[in-house]
Every structure is written in C-alpha cells, then in structure tokens.
Amino acid sequence: MAGKLLSSRLATLVLLAAIIAVVPLLAPSAFYLRVAAVVWVFALAALGLTILMGYAGQVSLGHAGFLGIGGYAVAIGPAQFGLHPALCLVIGAALAGLLAYLVGRPILKLKGYYLAIATLGFGVILALIFHSESQWTGGPDGMQVARVTLFGWRLSGAVNWYWVTGGALMIGAWIALNIGASPTGRALKALHDSEVAAAGSGIDVSAKKLAAFVIGAVYAAVAGGLLAAMNGLITPDAAGFMHSIELVAMVIIGGLGSVFGAVVGAAFLVVLPQALTFMHDYEQAVLGFLIMAFMIFLPAGIVPTLRKWLLERLS
Amino acid sequence: MSLLRVEGLGISFGGLVAVDNVGFSVEAGQVFSIIGPNGAGKTTLFNLVTGIYKPLRGRVTMGGDDVTGLAPHLLAKRGMSRTFQNLQIFFRMTALENVMVGRHMAERSSLLSDLLGLPAADRQTRATREAAMGLLERVGLSDVANATAGALSYGVLKRLEIARALAASPKVLLLDEPAAGCNAVETEAIDHLIGEIAKSGVAVVLIEHDMKLVMKISDRVLVLAQGRHLAEGPPREVRDNPAVIAAYLGDHGTREADRAHG
Numbered sequence: 001m002a003g004k005l006l007s008s009r010l011a012t013l014v015l016l017a018a019i020i021a022v023v024p025l026l027a028p029s030a031f032y033l034r035v036a037a038v039v040w041v042f043a044l045a046a047l048g049l050t051i052l053m054g055y056a057g058q059v060s061l062g063h064a065g066f067l068g069i070g071g072y073a074v075a076i077g078p079a080q081f082g083l084h085p086a087l088c089l090v091i092g093a094a095l096a097g098l099l100a101y102l103v104g105r106p107i108l109k110l111k112g113y114y115l116a117i118a119t120l121g122f123g124v125i126l127a128l129i130f131h132s133e134s135q136w137t138g139g140p141d142g143m144q145v146a147r148v149t150l151f152g153w154r155l156s157g158a159v160n161w162y163w164v165t166g167g168a169l170m171i172g173a174w175i176a177l178n179i180g181a182s183p184t185g186r187a188l189k190a191l192h193d194s195e196v197a198a199a200g201s202g203i204d205v206s207a208k209k210l211a212a213f214v215i216g217a218v219y220a221a222v223a224g225g226l227l228a229a230m231n232g233l234i235t236p237d238a239a240g241f242m243h244s245i246e247l248v249a250m251v252i253i254g255g256l257g258s259v260f261g262a263v264v265g266a267a268f269l270v271v272l273p274q275a276l277t278f279m280h281d282y283e284q285a286v287l288g289f290l291i292m293a294f295m296i297f298l299p300a301g302i303v304p305t306l307r308k309w310l311l312e313r314l315s
Numbered sequence: 316m317s318l319l320r321v322e323g324l325g326i327s328f329g330g331l332v333a334v335d336n337v338g339f340s341v342e343a344g345q346v347f348s349i350i351g352p353n354g355a356g357k358t359t360l361f362n363l364v365t366g367i368y369k370p371l372r373g374r375v376t377m378g379g380d381d382v383t384g385l386a387p388h389l390l391a392k393r394g395m396s397r398t399f400q401n402l403q404i405f406f407r408m409t410a411l412e413n414v415m416v417g418r419h420m421a422e423r424s425s426l427l428s429d430l431l432g433l434p435a436a437d438r439q440t441r442a443t444r445e446a447a448m449g450l451l452e453r454v455g456l457s458d459v460a461n462a463t464a465g466a467l468s469y470g471v472l473k474r475l476e477i478a479r480a481l482a483a484s485p486k487v488l489l490l491d492e493p494a495a496g497c498n499a500v501e502t503e504a505i506d507h508l509i510g511e512i513a514k515s516g517v518a519v520v521l522i523e524h525d526m527k528l529v530m531k532i533s534d535r536v537l538v539l540a541q542g543r544h545l546a547e548g549p550p551r552e553v554r555d556n557p558a559v560i561a562a563y564l565g566d567h568g569t570r571e572a573d574r575a576h577g
C-alpha cells in the first residue's frame with residue numbers, strides 16, 4: 001500500500017504541487033523566488049534527460065544545445081521577425097525537436113562512450129554557432145530578450161515568473177510520469193536493460209530511442225525559452241558544455257529515472273552554488289566535493305535512496 | 316507450408332565457419348529440437364534465424380514468405396519469439412513488467428495518448444497487466460510478479476523469459492536451453508509447458524543439452540556438429556544413428572537416452 005502510494009503518479013504530482021505552493025510562503029524575499037524559478041526551469045530541462053537517460057538509458061552530453069535553441073528562438077523571433085514570444089517558444093521547441101530527429105537518427109546508432117562523445121560534439125557545434133553568428137545571436141555577449149506580454153498583461157517580476165515556471169514544471173512532470181507508466185515508457189525502460197530482448201519483443205529500438213531524444217530536446221528547448229525570457233538575456237554559455245554536464249549531473253544526483261529526482265537534482269545544483277557564495281574562492285571546490293560525496297554515499301541518487309529508506313521504515 | 320523453413324543457412328566469423336549450410340523446417344504444433352556439442356553453432360543458428368546476425372548464405376521463410384535478414388523487431392511482428400541462452404532480462408523491471416513488455420506488439424495506444432496519460436493509455440496498461448499476470452501464472456511465477464527481476468534466481472528467470480516470449484503470441488517460438496541450470500522439478504515443469512505450447516499450435520524450436528528432455532518431447536531432432544548438419548530425424552532414429560553416437564552422444568549420452576526411453 002505504502003509502496004504503491006510512494007510510486008504513484010498522483011503522489012509525485014501532489015508533492016511537487018505542494019512544494020511549489022509552499023515555497024512563496026516561506027521565501028523571505030523576491031530573490032529566493034527568483035532562485036526557485038531557476039530551479040523549476042532547470043528541473044524541466046533535466047526532466048527531458050530523465051526520459052532520455054533515466055528511462056531509455058541513452059546519454060546526452062550536448063543537451064544544453066537544445067536549451068540554447070529554445071532560448072535564442074525566444075530572443076531572435078521577437079527581435080528580428082516581430083513574432084510573439086509565446087509563439088517563439090513553440091517554434092523553438094519544434095525546431096529543437098526537428099533537429100533532434102535529424103541528428104538523432106545517425107547519432108543514436110552509437111552506444112555508451114561513443115554516444116556520449118557524439119552528443120558532446122553536437123552540443124559544442126551548437127554553442128559555437130550561437131557564439132559566432134553574431135548578426136543573429138549577438139555573438140559572445142548574447143542578446144537581450146524583449147519583455148513578454150500575455151493578453152495585454154506584462155509578464156515581469158519574480159512572482160509572476162515563479163508561477164509560470166512552476167506551472168511549466170508541473171506540466172513537464174505530469175507528461176514525464178505519464179510516459180513512464182505507458183507502453184512507450186515500458187519500451188524505453190526495456191531497451192535500457194536489453195536492446196536484444198526489447199527488439200525480440202517487437203520493439204523498434206531505434207525509433208523508440210529517437211522518440212526519447214526528440215522529447216528530451218523539446219523539454220530542454222521549452223526550458224531554455226523560459227530561462228531566456230525570464231532573465232531578459234541569452235548568451236552562448238547557456239548552450240555550453242558546462243550546462244550540459246550540469247543537466248546530466250542533476251539527473252544522476254537526484255536519481256536516474258526518477259521524476260522527482262530531476263527536481264531535487266536541479267535544486268541541488270542551482271541552490272548550492274548560491275548557498276556557498278560565502279565561501280568565495282572555495283565555492284567551486286566545496287561544490288565539487290559535495291557532488292563527489294553524494295555520489296559515493298548515495299550512488300542510486302537522492303530520491304530513490306530516500307524512497308527505499310522510507311519504504312523499509314514503513315513495512 | 317512450413318511455419319518456419321531454413322535453407323542452406325551459413326555464416327562465418329573471421330576464418331571460423333560457425334554455421335555451414337544448415338536447413339530444416341518446422342510445422343505448427345511440432346517440437347523441433349537442435350542438439351550438438353558445445354560450440355556446434357546452435358545459438359548462432361538461432362541468431363541467424365531471428366535476425367540478430369545477417370546470414371552470409373541461405374534463406375529463412377515463414378509461412379512461405381522470405382524473411383531472411385529482417386530486423387529482429389520485424390520478425391517478432393511476423394510471429395517469431397525467442398528466449399536467450401545467456402539471459403536477456405529487463406533486470407530493473409519487475410517480473411510482471413518484463414512480461415508486460417512482451418505484450419508490446421498487442422498494445423494499441425498512440426504516443427500522444429501515452430504522453431498525455433489519456434484513458435486509452437491507462438486502459439491499455441491495465442489490459443496488458445492482466446494478460447501478463449495470466450502468463451506468469453501459466454509458467455508458475457505469479458508469486459514473484461512484483462519482485463524486481465534482478466533479484467530472482469536463474470531458474471526462475473529462465474521461465475520468466477518463456478512467459479515474456481509467450482506474451483507476444485508467437486507462431487514460432489525458439490527456446491535456447493530453457494532447462495539449463497534448472498533442477499529436476501523445474502525441468503519437469505518446463506517439459507510440461509513446452510508440450511502445452513506446442514499443443515496450442517505453436518511451432519517450437521528447442522536447443523537443449525538435457526537429453527532426457529529432448530528425447531521425450533521432440534517430434535524431430537537435428538544434430539549439429541562444427542556448424543554442420545550431422546543428422547536429422549525422429550528422436551529414436553537420431554539416438555541410434557552411429558554417426559551421432561560417434562560425434563556427439565558417446566557412451567554417456569546413449570545411456571542417458573536409453574534411460575529416457577525406460
């Protein structure tokens with residue numbers, strides 16, 4: 001009973017909704033809400049990787065590239081073509097999905113380290129394009145993103161963005177949970193463990209991997225679009241290698257394959273650097289040390305370890 | 316027309332001819348066994364038939380259709396299922412979920428309804444779960460349905476693979492040493508199960524080292540040695556074939572076979 005509850009879709013959603021609802025009541029200032037909104041955005045991007053890496057077991061070290069596509073779509077669309085930012089968010093997501101579809105076909109034939117390096121290369125190329133096509137992207141300094149108005153209402157300030165990003169994360173989590181519990185999710189988890197047996201069961205392994213890659217790219221692009229619009233700025237760094245690694249780290253620290261884990265992992269890697277700023281020069285070192293410690297002591301990730309511990313106590 | 320027909324199949328790895336000009340055919344309801352010493356090429360033959368390796372020579376047909384070199388998932392769609400000598404289990408999933416994956420081809424829900432968690436997707440999952448539960452019962456594993464597969468014993472996983480293969484409602488079922496590592500009771504259960512599967516009209520191809528089992532349940536036996544067809548016929552005939560005795564069974568094997576015949 002307890003186990004069923006802990007692993008049910010509804011429980012995860014209710015818990016997530018409760019957290020999103022409670023944070024504003026506890027946050028002493030708008031700054032905290034801003035940090036939380038950044039957590040929600042990165043959690044959304046990490047959820048895409050949860051589907052690709054956690055469910056299907058396919059690594060991507062270039063996922064921030066898709067984040068960049070979403071971000072630049074929201075920046076370039078309104079500035080160059082006078083399009084509405086919300087429409088640009090959709091266009092960015094579609095472009096990222098299409099690119100993932102085209103690139104994924106050859107790339108996903110690779111496995112393990114080879115796939116990791118190929119996706120890494122892909123991310124580097126995208127970051128390079130954002131860097132060098134300065135007539136479109138503003139080059140290394142990035143570009144401003146116009147303020148968003150929705151139905152005549154100006155979307156600005158930490159509070160508004162908090163709810164927009166929180167809502168987006170809820171939708172993203174809901175979809176990720178649905179996939180996990182569906183025939184598609186079972187197929188992805190199956191090929192993660194044995195491609196041979198999955199194919200033997202009639203699963204079109206390359207088509208399923210591709211679907212996971214495309215879905216993951218769309219998640220990242222939506223997150224990137226929200227991040228750019230919220231910050232009013234997008235730079236090539238957003239699409240950079242370090243961000244890709246951060247996304248992977250979020251998924252693994254939180255717990256590979258766990259939807260709630262992606263949120264916890266994102267919180268870990270967004271909040272900790274903020275919390276450690278008082279250490280000045282040692283901030284990075286301490287962060288690295290903490291990441292190592294968590295991986296050594298909780299190799300399954302924070303959420304699965306906690307869940308197992310809870311289940312053992314309850315039964 | 317034979318449900319499965321293999322003609323002149325061959326493949327080499329480097330200099331080694333692992334399977335050389337092997338042919339056989341299996342009818343609905345038949346148990347067709349393939350035996351031979353270690354390294355004879357039995358598993359490689361399965362891998363050729365099920366599309367994991369592309370044959371260098373030869374043809375595979377199902378119900379008259381040429382399916383040579385089709386991808387494994389397409390062969391599965393045509394009604395070919397198999398189990399693996401070196402277990403291929405979804406270790407992170409529960410036993411029940413393993414069998415549910417086997418139902419993949421029977422599942423009718425679109426990617427969209429899966430994404431949005433539409434009632435259709437949930438209904439499908441419920442129907443799949445129910446069917447999978449029935450199959451676990453059939454192989455005697457309903458009590459471990461919710462255990463993680465990675466925690467189950469070898470003999471249990473062998474049966475789990477059979478349940479998963481059956482979940483696909485195959486016309487042709489290839490079993491690679493299903494009784495390996497099983498105790499006498501488990502072997503007996505598998506023997507009984509294979510008989511039932513064949514009776515339901517499935518063409519069963521069986522690789523097995525347990526001679527007692529092979530002699531008892533096979534309609535026909537093919538003997539491979541060093542990748543080549545050595546003999547083929549009803550179990551009794553194959554057992555008494557001097558070439559087979561010399562090349563494979565030896566004294567020990569004949570004695571076992573004798574015992575099987577009582």
Ligand SMILES: Nc1ncnc2c1ncn2[C@@H]1O[C@H](COP(=O)(O)OP(=O)(O)OP(=O)(O)O)[C@@H](O)[C@H]1O
Nearest residue numbers: 328331333351352353354355356357358359360400
């Ligand atoms: N992918 C491969 N690459 C190279 N050699 C291979 C490959 N697969 C099989 N072989 C070789 O082909 C021969 C036949 O192997 P196979 O596994 O088919 O034998 P088997 O009859 O199933 O034996 P066993 O009874 O031990 O399972 C062996 O010599 C094996 O080493």
Ligand SMILES: [Mg+2]
Nearest residue numbers: 357358359400
């Ligand atoms: Mg073998």
